[in-house]
Amino acid sequence: MYRRNHFAYQYVSKKAFALPVVGEVHQPAVFQYHDLLSLPAKTLQVVLECAGNKRSYFEPKVFGEQWKEGAISEGVWQGVPLRSLLAFTGVKKTAVEVVFDGYDFGTRTNMKGHFLYARSLPLEKALHPDTIIAYAYNGKPIPYKHGYPLRLIVPQWYAMASVKWLQKITVIDHTFQGPFQTVDYVYYPDEESDSGTPVTHMRVNSIIQYPLDWGRVNTGVHRIHGLAWSGIGAVTAAEISVNGGHSWHTASLQSTPEHPYGWSVWSYAWHATQTGVYKIMSRALxxxxxxxxLEAHWNTKGYGYNAVATVNVKVQ
Structure with missing residues (x-):
């Protein structure tokens, strides 16, 4: 599982095993860790992708972690649907969003003071049955570096929404204005813009796992294969080009309908009969x-890169 956080890891005290739900609710409550373990649970296989995944491929270059394809992982998360907790507390008619505070905090460049890592969800997304408060990952307690003891999991949204080291949930009657909501994780079209579009759903995307970029292969049949995923709906097809996009072929797609938030595996049998340099491309639908x-939508923060995946291969 890749790791990404804005601040240093925080010490987990006994307080971290209690989760208050407050704000625009009828009955504020504090849920203990063992309370969550005793409630009906949901287990979900989920892709988590950093909004900055593949950032290094943007041209012109942008500042930030220069990820290539490594800021994405898939795992099995177990926890309690957030809606179950909100059903217990009740939600007032004035509710608009739900804010999630993490325990991690620190300073920010060009901003005075200390800031908690905090994000919000619109009420509709917060009440989705598959938005969960997770306490287990791949059948074990969540590893500390991935949010132990409690982490929010928001399927199909970029992973900045899945707040780690969860310490408090607040239902609010307005639009949250925290810096990780209104400064970071916004698609700014240019350096002069002070407003943009919020980063939410993962964009349809794919990667080529084999062959490797700038690799060498012999003539013959090769199984080109990789992964595809989307934050809106399901992946329905993967297409492959072995001539730089001049023509496209349908790949074999292996999806798992029982895991709608996981990635799909695709493959294509490439008959490499002639030597030379080939540009292989993949695109998901x-x-x-x-x-x-063919080109990603450039933005100043380098979020949501999803141009067709490309590798260069020499057949010898």
Whole structure:
């Protein structure tokens, strides 16, 4: 599981095993860790992708962690649906969003003071049955570096929404204005803009796992394979080009309908009969009609890169 956090890891005290739910609710409550373990649980296989995944491929270059394809992982998360907790406390008609505070905090460049890592969800997404307060990952307690003891899991949204080291949930009657909501994780179209579009759903995307970029292979049949995923709907097709996008072929797609938030595995049998240098490309399509573009939508923070995946291969 890749790791990404804005501040240093925090000491986990006994307080971290209690989760208050407050704000625009009828009955504020504090849920103990053992309370959550005793409630009906949900187990979900979920892809978590950093919004900055593949950032290093943007041109012109942008500042930030220069991820290539490594800021994405899939795992099995177990926890309690957030809606179960909110059903217990009740939600007032004035509720608009739900804010999630993490225990991690620190200073920010060009901003005075200390800041908690905090994010919000619109009420509709917070009440989705698959938005969960997780306490287990791959059948074991969540590893400390991934949010132990409690972490929010928001399927199909970029992973900045899945707040780690969860310490408090607050239902609010307005739009949250924290810096990790209104400064970071916003698609700014240019350096002069002070407003943009919030980063939410993962964009349809794919990676090529084999062959490797700038690798050498012999003539013959090769199984090109990789992964595809989307934050809106399901992946419905993967297409492969072995000539730099001049023509495309449908790949074999292995999806798991019982795990709608996982990635799909695709493969294509490539008959490499002639020597030379080949540009191999992959693109995924989803059920909402989205397809990977030839060029990613550039933005100043370098979020949401999803241009067609490309590797260069020499056949010898």
């Amino acid at each position: 989803d059920s909402a009609g989205n397809a990977q573009p």
